[in-house]
Amino acid sequence: MPTIVDTAINPSPALKAAYEALLGKLVSLGPIIVEPKKTSVHLKARVAFVGVHARKDCLIVQVVAEGPIASGGCSRRSRCPETGIITTCE
Numbered sequence: 116m117p118t119i120v121d122t123a124i125n126p127s128p129a130l131k132a133a134y135e136a137l138l139g140k141l142v143s144l145g146p147i148i149v150e151p152k153k154t155s156v157h158l159k160a161r162v163a164f165v166g167v168h169a170r171k172d173c174l175i176v177q178v179v180a181e182g183p184i185a186s187g188g189c190s191r192r193s194r195c196p197e198t199g200i201i202t203t204c205e
Contacts, residue, residue, distance in 0.1 A: 120151045123169035133174050134167065141165065 124130045134156075141147050141158060150157040158165040166177040 120156060124156075124174075129172075130169060130174060137165075137167070137174075137176065 120134075124134050138147075138149070138158075145160060148159040150159060150163075154168065156167040157163040158167070162179075164179045168175040168177070
């Protein structure tokens with residue numbers, strides 16, 4: 116079954132470079148598990164902490180953290196009682 120990496124990220128050089136840069140930064144923090152799905156990619160350590168969704172011209176990245184992430188590129192924050200705050204960035 117094709118995944119989002121096969122169908123949307125790999126064909127676009129810009130999205131592929133951004134996705135690989137994100138993976139490189141996260142791997143430097145410790146081991147991660149990459150779980151490609153049909154419409155997104157989940158990145159896990161013990162639990163999923165990053166979701167990557169490909170759009171035509173950008174990647175939407177959702178990060179689960181204990182507190183808010185201060186960044187100009189983040190468009191939305193929501194509270195998740197079990198895991199913390201979900202921050203969405205494009």
